[in-house]
Amino acid sequence: xxxxxxxIYVAYGPAILSYDVANxxxxxxxxxxxxxxxxxxxxxxxxxxxxxxxxxxxxxxxSPGSTYTLYGLEIVDNRTVSEMWTDGGELSTDRYxxxxxxxxxxAYVPTSDFAVLAVDxxxxxxxWRFEAAGAIWSQPIYYEGTLYVTSLGKSVYALNAETGDVLxxxxxxxxxxxxxxxxxxxxxxYAGNYDNKLHALDMATGDEKWVAxxxxxxxxxxxxxxxxxxxxxxxxxxxxxxxxxxxxIWEKPAQxxxxxxxxxxxxxxxLYVASTGDPKEGTGLLVALDAATGLQQWQxxxxxxxxxxxxxxxxxxxxxLGQIVNDLLIAYDLExxxxxxxxxxxxxxxxx
Amino acid sequence: xxxxxxxxxxxxMTNALLWLTGTLGGNFILALIIFTIxxxxxxxPLNLRQQRSMMKTQEMQPQIKAIQTKYKDNPxxxxxxxxxxxxxxxxxxxxxxxMVATMPILFGLFQVLRLVLGxxxxxxxxxxxxxxxxxxxxxxxxxxxxxxxxxxxxxxPLYILPVLVFATMFLQTKMTTPGKKKDDGKKxxxxxxxxxxxxxxxxxxYTMPIxxxxxxxxxxxxxxxxxxxxxxxxIGQGWYTRRVMAKEKEIQAQSKKLQKMGMSASSDEAAAMDxxxxxxxxxxxVAAKDADSAASDSNGSAQQSSRKKKKQSKRKKKSKR
Numbered sequence: 001x002x003x004x005x006x007x008i009y010v011a012y013g014p015a016i017l018s019y020d021v022a023n024x025x026x027x028x029x030x031x032x033x034x035x036x037x038x039x040x041x042x043x044x045x046x047x048x049x050x051x052x053x054x055x056x057x058x059x060x061x062x063s064p065g066s067t068y069t070l071y072g073l074e075i076v077d078n079r080t081v082s083e084m085w086t087d088g089g090e091l092s093t094d095r096y097x098x099x100x101x102x103x104x105x106x107a108y109v110p111t112s113d114f115a116v117l118a119v120d121x122x123x124x125x126x127x128w129r130f131e132a133a134g135a136i137w138s139q140p141i142y143y144e145g146t147l148y149v150t151s152l153g154k155s156v157y158a159l160n161a162e163t164g165d166v167l168x169x170x171x172x173x174x175x176x177x178x179x180x181x182x183x184x185x186x187x188x189x190y191a192g193n194y195d196n197k198l199h200a201l202d203m204a205t206g207d208e209k210w211v212a213x214x215x216x217x218x219x220x221x222x223x224x225x226x227x228x229x230x231x232x233x234x235x236x237x238x239x240x241x242x243x244x245x246x247x248x249i250w251e252k253p254a255q256x257x258x259x260x261x262x263x264x265x266x267x268x269x270x271l272y273v274a275s276t277g278d279p280k281e282g283t284g285l286l287v288a289l290d291a292a293t294g295l296q297q298w299q300x301x302x303x304x305x306x307x308x309x310x311x312x313x314x315x316x317x318x319x320x321l322g323q324i325v326n327d328l329l330i331a332y333d334l335e336x337x338x339x340x341x342x343x344x345x346x347x348x349x350x351x352x
Numbered sequence: 353x354x355x356x357x358x359x360x361x362x363x364x365m366t367n368a369l370l371w372l373t374g375t376l377g378g379n380f381i382l383a384l385i386i387f388t389i390x391x392x393x394x395x396x397p398l399n400l401r402q403q404r405s406m407m408k409t410q411e412m413q414p415q416i417k418a419i420q421t422k423y424k425d426n427p428x429x430x431x432x433x434x435x436x437x438x439x440x441x442x443x444x445x446x447x448x449x450x451m452v453a454t455m456p457i458l459f460g461l462f463q464v465l466r467l468v469l470g471x472x473x474x475x476x477x478x479x480x481x482x483x484x485x486x487x488x489x490x491x492x493x494x495x496x497x498x499x500x501x502x503x504x505x506x507x508x509p510l511y512i513l514p515v516l517v518f519a520t521m522f523l524q525t526k527m528t529t530p531g532k533k534k535d536d537g538k539k540x541x542x543x544x545x546x547x548x549x550x551x552x553x554x555x556x557x558y559t560m561p562i563x564x565x566x567x568x569x570x571x572x573x574x575x576x577x578x579x580x581x582x583x584x585x586x587i588g589q590g591w592y593t594r595r596v597m598a599k600e601k602e603i604q605a606q607s608k609k610l611q612k613m614g615m616s617a618s619s620d621e622a623a624a625m626d627x628x629x630x631x632x633x634x635x636x637x638v639a640a641k642d643a644d645s646a647a648s649d650s651n652g653s654a655q656q657s658s659r660k661k662k663k664q665s666k667r668k669k670k671s672k673r
Binding site (some may be wrong): 040055058065066069085094097100112135137152153154173174175177194196219234259261276279306307 | 448471473474476477480481489490494503505506507509570
């Protein structure tokens with residue numbers, strides 16, 4: 001799920017949809033008419049253009065293997081969407097899991113077949129391809145001509161965004177599914193890792209500056225605000241550390257029920273954490289913490305686990321549910337946590 | 353129900369595969385091979401029993417049919433007669449046990465491969481919830497899912513594994529099901545029609561391999577490799593059981609021969625032969641020692657009958673004197 005102005009864009013199973021938060025209505029829904037592939041990666045939206053890859057379509061009973069397609073879509077007047085191009089399943093032999101990054105007219109696309117692709121966002125033409133040592137599930141982050149990439153292959157890479165050449169590579173102990181977070185003022189890159197640590201690397205050289213501990217795997221990216229870093233782990237602990245040296249800020253980590261896969265979201269002195277809740281109950285949890293102390297302000301239980309990072313649009317925080325029990329989207333008031341609205345996409349004949 | 357399934361099948365299998373992978377230096381394909389062999393070895397006693405039971409039943413078919421025809425109106429007598437020839441109809445049901453017992457492993461592995469290879473975030477997340485504390489998943493990840501031209505989490509794009517699944521399963525079925533006797537066709541024309549179990553086992557020789565070969569087109573390659581390895585072990589098992597049963601037949605033939613000789617030969621000759629045959633019998637017993645108790649039963653009866661003959665001939669001698 002991503003947000004742009006008053007619109008949120010959700011890739012949910014059979015389709016991608018755009019929802020107008022201000023008017024509380026679905027604007028459009030896109031699903032390739034013939035194949036109806038599932039989508040998992042958050043849509044990358046920039047200047048009315050969407051780049052997204054699908055989760056694969058099986059070739060059928062007698063045809064082994066699946067086809068994974070990358071799409072370029074154009075949003076017309078915020079009302080409709082049309083397909084600009086697809087790669088015809090040529091560029092990747094595995095799923096698209098992570099969100100792409102668009103810079104000017106280039107889209108940097110992470111793939112599960114160990115690659116970052118740089119494609120022309122208007123035509124789908126491949127500019128270059130970088131092969132990593134493992135699948136890339138996280139969004140590549142661009143800063144001043146350099147692309148920073150984390151991979152399940154246990155390395156962080158800095159690439160020349162123009163050519164795809166490796167500027168530096170730092171191997172770490174564990175795999176990474178969390179996108180890196182950049183702090184250009186401190187020249188630091190932060191990467192949550194499956195080795196139960198948050199690593200701070202020098203943006204220019206890749207040298208490790210410090211590490212902050214966690215109790216379990218860190219699945220997703222930390223939230224950075226005003227010299228503080230907030231990150232969460234698979235045991236449900238939420239941590240706040242100094243962004244410069246990694247020293248703890250809260251007396252003790254806050255605890256939320258259930259493993260946390262989504263990134264924490266910071267807004268106006270509050271930290272919002274979505275958790276997968278109790279796996280036995282099959283419910284999810286959205287918790288608001290006081291960013292200064294880590295103390296809980298409110299919490300809401302959802303019908304199914306929350307795996308996706310919530311987005312803040314139009315003074316509400318919106319969560320996308322892992323499974324549609326009653327709703328796909330639920331919006332809560334930022335201050336009180338009261339539910340503002342919910343949305344369940346009614347089944348319809350898929351197609352553009 | 354799903355909790356029981358997870359607790360007793362999925363979680364132990366997942367952790368066993370992960371543990372093996374870690375122990376073997378992260379070599380997942382080697383771990384899968386050893387895992388397959390271990391599961392087959394665990395099932396071996398049950399499989400051997402099933403195969404022996406099938407083959408014996410097949411051989412007893414003429415007697416079974418005769419009893420069935422003769423005592424069709426007297427089920428109690430039929431059961432008594434069955435007992436006399438050592439046939440228990442319930443064995444036909446217990447014969448299905450190995451297949452039933454391997455099903456959870458098969459269905460489980462289907463799920464486990466998807467989990468262990470962790471090719472999607474959902475699968476990886478699920479895996480973290482199932483891993484035992486003593487498995488260092490951080491060290492194991494990412495598990496190398498490539499082997500030769502294959503991605504073990506996806507079907508074989510070259511169709512080689514489905515062909516191998518078909519071929520090995522066909523051979524295995526051929527080795528583990530009783531063969532059709534050549535003279536049966538002459539003596540009992542239309543036998544298959546009147547003997548549904550034989551007809552079924554004959555048709556299974558083709559339908560099962562074709563079915564699994566087709567399934568393998570869409571199965572993950574890792575699962576197809578499990579099938580192939582498992583079938584190879586099955587072929588070995590079938591060969592071994594056939595060899596042991598051939599030895600048993602030899603023993604039975606020898607004991608029949610002894611009986612005939614005991615009727616006609618003099619007691620001295622019988623005694624001399626007895627010694628030789630007893631030695632032959634005991635040698636064969638050593639060769640087939642872990643095969644089954646039935647074999648030793650028949651050996652025992654052979655020895656008992658020769659002892660009886662000895663006594664009888666001694667009594668005859670005494671009475672002549």
